[in-house]
Amino acid sequence: MLRVLSLAGGLVVIWLLLSGHYTPLINTLGLVSVGVVVAIAVRMDVVDHESVPIHMRGRFFGYWIWLGAEIVKANIDVAKRVWSPSLPISPTLFRLKTSQAGELGQVIYANSITLTPGTVSVSLEDGEILVHAIAREVGDDLSAGEMDRRVTRLEVSGIPAPTPEGERE
C-alpha cells in the first residue's frame, strides 16, 4: 500500500512540474490520469520493489552525489586520453563479481559502470559482470570494489533480498 501511495504521489508531483497550467479543469484531468495509471499498474501487478524502490530512498541521493563526482573524474580522464597524441589506451576485459543480492542492485551497479566513461558493462549473468575498460588501470580501479560496496549498501537499507516471485503488496 505504501508503494502504491508513493507511486501516486510521485506521479502527481511529475504532473504538476510538467503541466504549468493550474486551472481546476487541468488539475482534475491530472488527478484522473494519475488514478487510471496507478489502477492499471496495480492491476498489472508491477508495483513492486523494482518499479517503486522506496526502500532505497534514504541513501539514494548520497549515492547519486558520489556517482556524479566519479562521472566527472572519469570524463576528464577519458578526455585526456582522447586528446593525447599518443592515444594512451590499453583496452582490457574484466570479469567482476557483484555482491548485490537482488537483480535491481545488480542492474544499478552495471548501469553505474556504464555511466562512468572508460568502463562499459558488456554482459551481466549469474552475478558476474563482464566489463570493457578503456585502459587497464581504469579497470583495476573499478575492481578495487568501492562502487560495488556502495551499491550493496544502497540495496540493503530496507527489505531483505527479494525472492524470485517478488514481493506482493
Place this chain on the structure above:
Amino acid sequence: MIATVLDAVSWLLLIAGSFFVITGGIGLLRLPDVYSRMHAAGMTDTLGAGLFIAGMAVQGGFTLVTAKLLIILVFILFTSPTATYALANAVWSGGVQPRRRDGTACETIDRSDGPLTS
C-alpha cells in the same frame, strides 16, 4: 550585474559541455574498435549533456523550465546506460572480440574470485 554574472556562468557551462561533446566526437573517430568507441560516446551523454542542462538551468532560474530540464537529465542518466548496455551486449553476443590498437585481441582479467585488496 547579477544577470551578467549568471550569463557568464551559463556560457561557461555551455562551452564546457560543448568541449566534452566535441571530445566525444573526436574519440569516436580516433578510438580503434566498437567497444572503446562506446567510452567516447559515454562522454557526450554524461558530462556533455549534464553541463548543457546545467547551463540552461542557470538561464532558467528557479522556474518550472529548470525543473523540466532536471527531469530530462534524470531520464538521460537512466536511459543512456541501458541503451549502451543493449548495444554492447548485442555486439558481444554477436561474437565481436575487443581489440587493442594494434589489432590483437585484448586480454581478459578474471577478478570474479573477489575484490582486489591492494
